[in-house]
Amino acid sequence: MYRYDEYDRTLVNERVEEFRDQVARRISGELTEEEFLPLRLQNGLYLQKHAYMMRVAIPYGALSSDQMRGLAAIANKFDRGYGHFTTRQNIQFNWIELADTPNILAHLASIDMHAIQTSGNCVRNVTTEAYAGVAPDEEYDPRIFAEIIRQWATVNPEFLFLPRKFKIAVSSSQEDRAAVRMHDIGLYLYRDEEETLRFQVMVGGGLGRTPFLNQLVKDNLHWSEVLSYIEAVLRVFNRYGRRDNKYKARIKILVNSLGISAFREEAEAEWQQIRGSFSTLTEDELSRVASQFLSPLYKALDDTDLQYGHHLTSNSEFASWASRSVKPHKVKGYASVAISTKFPTNTPGDLTAEQMQRIADLADLYGFGVIRVAHEQNLVLPDILKQDLFSVWTSLCEVGLALPNVGLVSDMIVCPGASYCNLATAHSFPVARKVAEAYSLEEQLDVGDISINLSGCINACAHHHIGNIGILGLNKSGKDYYQITIGGAQGKDSQIGKVIGPAVSEEVLPGVVKNITNAYLANRNDHETFHETFLRIGLEPFKLAAYGPAGA
Amino acid sequence: MKNIIRIHSGDAAVIKSDDWVIAEDVHDTPDPHDVFPMAVWLARVEQGEEVTPAVWIGVNDDPMELQSVIDKLSFIGVFFEDFKDGRGYSTAYLLRKRLNYQGDLRAFGDVLRDQLSLMRQCGFDSFAIKEGKDPYDAMKGLKGLSVTYSSSVSQPNPLYKRVRR
Numbered sequence: 135m136y137r138y139d140e141y142d143r144t145l146v147n148e149r150v151e152e153f154r155d156q157v158a159r160r161i162s163g164e165l166t167e168e169e170f171l172p173l174r175l176q177n178g179l180y181l182q183k184h185a186y187m188m189r190v191a192i193p194y195g196a197l198s199s200d201q202m203r204g205l206a207a208i209a210n211k212f213d214r215g216y217g218h219f220t221t222r223q224n225i226q227f228n229w230i231e232l233a234d235t236p237n238i239l240a241h242l243a244s245i246d247m248h249a250i251q252t253s254g255n256c257v258r259n260v261t262t263e264a265y266a267g268v269a270p271d272e273e274y275d276p277r278i279f280a281e282i283i284r285q286w287a288t289v290n291p292e293f294l295f296l297p298r299k300f301k302i303a304v305s306s307s308q309e310d311r312a313a314v315r316m317h318d319i320g321l322y323l324y325r326d327e328e329e330t331l332r333f334q335v336m337v338g339g340g341l342g343r344t345p346f347l348n349q350l351v352k353d354n355l356h357w358s359e360v361l362s363y364i365e366a367v368l369r370v371f372n373r374y375g376r377r378d379n380k381y382k383a384r385i386k387i388l389v390n391s392l393g394i395s396a397f398r399e400e401a402e403a404e405w406q407q408i409r410g411s412f413s414t415l416t417e418d419e420l421s422r423v424a425s426q427f428l429s430p431l432y433k434a435l436d437d438t439d440l441q442y443g444h445h446l447t448s449n450s451e452f453a454s455w456a457s458r459s460v461k462p463h464k465v466k467g468y469a470s471v472a473i474s475t476k477f478p479t480n481t482p483g484d485l486t487a488e489q490m491q492r493i494a495d496l497a498d499l500y501g502f503g504v505i506r507v508a509h510e511q512n513l514v515l516p517d518i519l520k521q522d523l524f525s526v527w528t529s530l531c532e533v534g535l536a537l538p539n540v541g542l543v544s545d546m547i548v549c550p551g552a553s554y555c556n557l558a559t560a561h562s563f564p565v566a567r568k569v570a571e572a573y574s575l576e577e578q579l580d581v582g583d584i585s586i587n588l589s590g591c592i593n594a595c596a597h598h599h600i601g602n603i604g605i606l607g608l609n610k611s612g613k614d615y616y617q618i619t620i621g622g623a624q625g626k627d628s629q630i631g632k633v634i635g636p637a638v639s640e641e642v643l644p645g646v647v648k649n650i651t652n653a654y655l656a657n658r659n660d661h662e663t664f665h666e667t668f669l670r671i672g673l674e675p676f677k678l679a680a681y682g683p684a685g686a
Numbered sequence: 687m688k689n690i691i692r693i694h695s696g697d698a699a700v701i702k703s704d705d706w707v708i709a710e711d712v713h714d715t716p717d718p719h720d721v722f723p724m725a726v727w728l729a730r731v732e733q734g735e736e737v738t739p740a741v742w743i744g745v746n747d748d749p750m751e752l753q754s755v756i757d758k759l760s761f762i763g764v765f766f767e768d769f770k771d772g773r774g775y776s777t778a779y780l781l782r783k784r785l786n787y788q789g790d791l792r793a794f795g796d797v798l799r800d801q802l803s804l805m806r807q808c809g810f811d812s813f814a815i816k817e818g819k820d821p822y823d824a825m826k827g828l829k830g831l832s833v834t835y836s837s838s839v840s841q842p843n844p845l846y847k848r849v850r851r
């Protein structure tokens with residue numbers, strides 16, 4: 135995994151001292167709140183309902199065990215003993231004092247971490263999928279380019295005051311597990327017939343009030359030109375993106391008002407002016423960064439492990455966990471383990487310091503000391519020997535993290551909603567819990583893989599538009615109401631869901647969701663996923679079923 | 687203009703005021719240091735009227751319109767209406783890199799200490815600090831971080847081409 139060299143470390147340390155000075159000037163009144171606001175946002179600091187919130191970047195979701203312990207220490211020392219993992223491979227601490235923030239950042243710097251550009255109108259944390267480097271369907275490790283782009287975007291002086299936030303995601307596998315299609319720039323990295331690495335660049339994705347998937351703007355882009363192309367897109371956005379209305383300021387609005395072909399012409403014209411110059415990547419730089427992501431030294435093993443097989447047949451609880459949590463690995467005899475942070479024992483995305491420490495210990499004991507954060511707000515131990523899976527499960531059981539629900543109904547993506555967020559129009563955690571509790575595990579297994587996403591307001595932090603079932607919290611005359619969309623999907627065939635009808639109250643919501651999954655069960659053909667059934671039968675049958683008698 | 691920090695051969699100094707005057711439009715007492723809005727200045731050039739070598743660029747102006755006349759200019763002011771509006775950074779980039787402008791490039795308006803190093807990296811070499819702010823204090827903001835990764839106007843080579851990492 136990527137280790138800081140003296141340059142990375144110097145930058146992060148100097149940034150901490152710069153922010154320490156800015157915080158002092160804010161506290162003394164030298165800086166007004168208006169002047170301080172973008173400075174603190176670009177250092178990860180939000181002002182929430184009850185306190186400051188600090189969002190820490192976990193670049194491309196990769197953490198070492200020591201970094202995880204560092205996060206646990208921050209949770210204990212500066213927060214209330216827990217942290218919240220987000221869909222964008224960040225962690226948020228909810229109960230932060232302004233005066234502590236320079237020390238938190240210094241603590242992060244000491245473990246090669248930072249909160250730079252985790253908020254603000256700039257290029258945010260570059261994300262990819264949790265199984266990067268180990269997925270069997272991968273063409274090239276996407277973390278390598280995510281890191282290259284991260285460095286390029288970090289404190290890039292021209293692009294820190296863009297019209298709006300800017301999110302970039304990279305994927306390089308058959309299946310897109312990084313929600314690439316809803317990012318401002320989405321990158322698919324692939325090899326052409328000559329094995330040369332090339333990018334497909336998509337631009338203009340984003341959810342919120344007006345959801346859009348991104349659109350193809352450039353194909354066959356040689357890997358060495360990816361930075362100059364991104365620079366061209368950002369310059370066009372910086373110059374022409376709307377700044378008069380915050381809700382129309384994302385690049386998706388610019389792309390859709392110009393039309394993709396006019397936008398492509400603008401970007402292309404700008405790119406022709408700068409390509410081949412300073413931003414062209416070199417083989418040396420690519421191999422330098424790539425050398426930081428070499429695989430650990432795996433053992434040569436058979437693909438089947440007898441002990442693992444034995445535990446699977448003799449322990450049904452273990453088997454049921456394994457059927458959801460054990461993921462394929464490119465190396466024989468190994469697997470990746472997904473750890474659910476969800477209901478009933480946890481709040482989606484939340485982990486206590488103790489749980490973080492336990493995961494760090496497991497990573498050290500069994501998994502080369504590495505951990506990943508998944509877009510679904512779960513954690514992943516990417517490199518586990520099959521023979522160790524049973525021991526890993528036993529340890530996870532002790533801290534309430536052996537939930538057998540990865541990918542099921544109760545593995546919902548949920549934002550903090552009105553519990554913390556001052557933009558929220560409704561609660562999210564407590565209602566998500568009620569939906570989860572409406573299903574037994576058997577019922578969930580019967581439904582199988584499904585994505586349910588619940589956002590506490592139209593900002594769509596939980597990506598409700600691209601959930602198979604999306605739930606959006608609204609406020610209707612002082613009461614929480616929930617609007618439902620279905621038919622959303624992420625991945626290569628991403629789709630924005632459609633609203634099924636009037637919003638429903640918290641009390642009826644679980645029954646309505648259940649009616650929808652029942653309609654799926656009643657209509658599905660063998661092995662059809664929820665989304666496949668939706669594509670075949672359309673919205674109408676779901677709409678009819680949804681508002682019928684609860685649980686019918 | 688007042689409250690100025692100027693970088694000259696790498697050193698920064700505060701200048702209480704200099705002769706440049708930001709003008710909104712043509713006026714009755716022409717001054718050789720009048721800095722006219724880009725559109726006004728361009729219109730005068732087109733009509734063959736005499737002009738000062740100075741313009742200022744507003745947030746909605748396209749600096750590329752100066753392409754054919756850039757040699758006539760030795761002072762360009764870029765107006766920051768609000769420090770959160772980052773168009774001025776791209777404007778500076780285009781003037782320096784695309785139009786190869788070599789003269790004075792001044793940021794004025796909502797120009798604050800904590801953005802000075804970014805502006806400098808984008809090619810500005812003087813800064814009229816916002817009224818009411820202390821330019822000596824603001825000068826501390828020029829330093830910025832000693833490590834920069836990406837290419838910029840002031841440091842065209844990205845880090846990995848500058849040093850052995």
Ligand code: HEM
Nearest residue numbers: 220221222316340341342384548549550555557593594595
């Ligand atoms: C609690 C404090 C938070 C605040 C104040 C906040 C604020 C916002 C806002 C205002 C937007 C809309 C931006 C726009 O469309 O221009 C947004 C989008 C987003 N947020 Fe959050 N957010 C918070 C927490 C989270 C959390 C916890 C997650 C992950 C679970 C998250 C993930 C996202 C994502 C993925 C988007 C992008 C949706 C898009 O592309 O339009 N945010 N957030």
Ligand code: SF4
Nearest residue numbers: 549555558590591595
């Ligand atoms: S979706 Fe709304 S309520 Fe939820 S975290 Fe985002 S801004 Fe807050």
